[in-house]
Amino acid sequence: MTYTLHESLRLITSLKRSLSILLPLAVLNSCGTTQELDKQVTQKPNILFILADDHRWDMLGKNHPIIKTPNLDKLATQGTEFKNAFVTTPICATSRVSILTGLTERTHDFTFSRPKTGEQESANMYPNIVKNGGYSTAFVGKYEIGISGDNEERFDFFKPLLQSKTEEYEGKTLPQTYYIAELAKDFIEQSKVTGKPWTMAVNFWNPHAHDRDLVDQYHYPAEFESMYADITIPPAKFSDDATFEALPDFLKKSIGRERWEWRYNTPEKYQKMVKRYYRAISAVDKAVGMIYQKLEETGMANNTVIIYMGDNGYNLNERQLAGKWFGWEEDLRVPLIIYDPRNKTSHGKEIQKMALNIDVTSTIVDLAGLTSPATYQGKSLVPLLNNETHTPWRTEFSSNTCTNLNAHLFLLLWVCVPKNGNM
Ligand SMILES: [Ca+2]
Numbered sequence: 001m002t003y004t005l006h007e008s009l010r011l012i013t014s015l016k017r018s019l020s021i022l023l024p025l026a027v028l029n030s031c032g033t034t035q036e037l038d039k040q041v042t043q044k045p046n047i048l049f050i051l052a053d054d055h056r057w058d059m060l061g062k063n064h065p066i067i068k069t070p071n072l073d074k075l076a077t078q079g080t081e082f083k084n085a086f087v088t089t090p091i092c093a094t095s096r097v098s099i100l101t102g103l104t105e106r107t108h109d110f111t112f113s114r115p116k117t118g119e120q121e122s123a124n125m126y127p128n129i130v131k132n133g134g135y136s137t138a139f140v141g142k143y144e145i146g147i148s149g150d151n152e153e154r155f156d157f158f159k160p161l162l163q164s165k166t167e168e169y170e171g172k173t174l175p176q177t178y179y180i181a182e183l184a185k186d187f188i189e190q191s192k193v194t195g196k197p198w199t200m201a202v203n204f205w206n207p208h209a210h211d212r213d214l215v216d217q218y219h220y221p222a223e224f225e226s227m228y229a230d231i232t233i234p235p236a237k238f239s240d241d242a243t244f245e246a247l248p249d250f251l252k253k254s255i256g257r258e259r260w261e262w263r264y265n266t267p268e269k270y271q272k273m274v275k276r277y278y279r280a281i282s283a284v285d286k287a288v289g290m291i292y293q294k295l296e297e298t299g300m301a302n303n304t305v306i307i308y309m310g311d312n313g314y315n316l317n318e319r320q321l322a323g324k325w326f327g328w329e330e331d332l333r334v335p336l337i338i339y340d341p342r343n344k345t346s347h348g349k350e351i352q353k354m355a356l357n358i359d360v361t362s363t364i365v366d367l368a369g370l371t372s373p374a375t376y377q378g379k380s381l382v383p384l385l386n387n388e389t390h391t392p393w394r395t396e397f398s399s400n401t402c403t404n405l406n407a408h409l410f411l412l413l414w415v416c417v418p419k420n421g422n423m
Pocket of ligand 1: 054
């Protein structure tokens with residue numbers, strides 16, 4: 001199935017109209033009341049949002065037979081794990097703008113080669129909302145998005161980074177993952193001076209592949225080099241030749257197949273690359289532990305809510321493809337952990353209800369005791385965290401991808417219904 005550009009644009013226009021009718025996402029206000037919480041401003045929690053790059057849902061040590069993520073496991077076992085968490089678009093930049101704006105791609109309209117987000121979408125980003133509500137705001141790590149407005153005004157501490165293997169910090173050369181942790185720790189230290197509650201988005205580049213390094217692809221601190229070395233990675237599901245041959249031609253010739261050649265086209269390369277991907281995740285896990293230790297040292301750990309998420313899923317040779325753009329579960333499904341040290345009932349709770357990346361936006365605003373703009377398309381997860389089991393909740397969502405990938409224009413829709421919609 002191959003579309004010409006003209007045919008693809010007509011299909012997109014038609015499907016966008018259909019989506020407007022068929023798949024409206026609920027928009028709710030957050031549950032906190034500003035008046036009540038303003039009285040308790042000094043007790044407002046800090047909110048640490050940690051985003052890993054291309055961390056797919058099943059790569060948490062507590063749920064996986066091989067990979068080790070002890071710090072993330074600790075957050076999950078002391079907090080809440082959302083077992084059905086998805087992104088509305090499985091592309092880095094687009095998903096990241098969705099998280100900041102609370103809007104799906106077809107609303108914020110940002111992806112590669114698109115103009116920056118509009119002024120209204122940018123003005124309603126959660127950092128703007130919480131800053132206007134009395135919070136300090138910080139952004140550290142991977143940026144690579146186009147949002148209008150002044151980030152130096154939006155963020156009190158703004159440290160955007162391009163991908164690199166190492167960075168210089170206080171006279172030392174650090175792996176970039178640890179450098180990002182050090183910047184996050186610097187902001188936590190500075191926040192002691194202001195005494196204001198804060199939100200910080202920590203955006204790791206790991207475990208994203210280094211696209212120009214076709215030999216090794218994934219990088220991590222040297223101490224992880226021998227990790228998983230003696231283990232044989234099992235084959236990916238659906239990785240047989242017949243499954244690949246059954247794919248439509250445009251997928252067989254897509255960027256997902258090109259990158260499969262880089263990573264998985266021999267058994268030896270598959271073993272090497274999957275282990276390197278695992279190590280890059282374990283490095284993020286260690287950096288999360290470093291940041292958490294700083295929260296403890298500064299006395300903030302008991303009043304800091306930590307949200308951990310991946311910006312999209314990832315194919316590890318499923319269907320003999322690589323990457324994340326297509327709309328299968330491997331592309332869309334991500335880990336999502338929320339650890340609220342104030343919540344004494346959440347220890348190890350698992351929530352089956354469907355959470356989306358656009359829910360994070362409302363959740364952060366809600367945790368800050370503020371009201372989300374009516375335009376947000378996600379829902380606060382706070383009622384689910386608080387065991388409000390009768391909260392009306394979605395049982396499906398739409399995914400949209402509109403990006404030119406190797407001359408093939410995709411728009412794929414995927415509606416997911418969980419087998420178990422209960423908490
Ligand atoms: Ca990504």
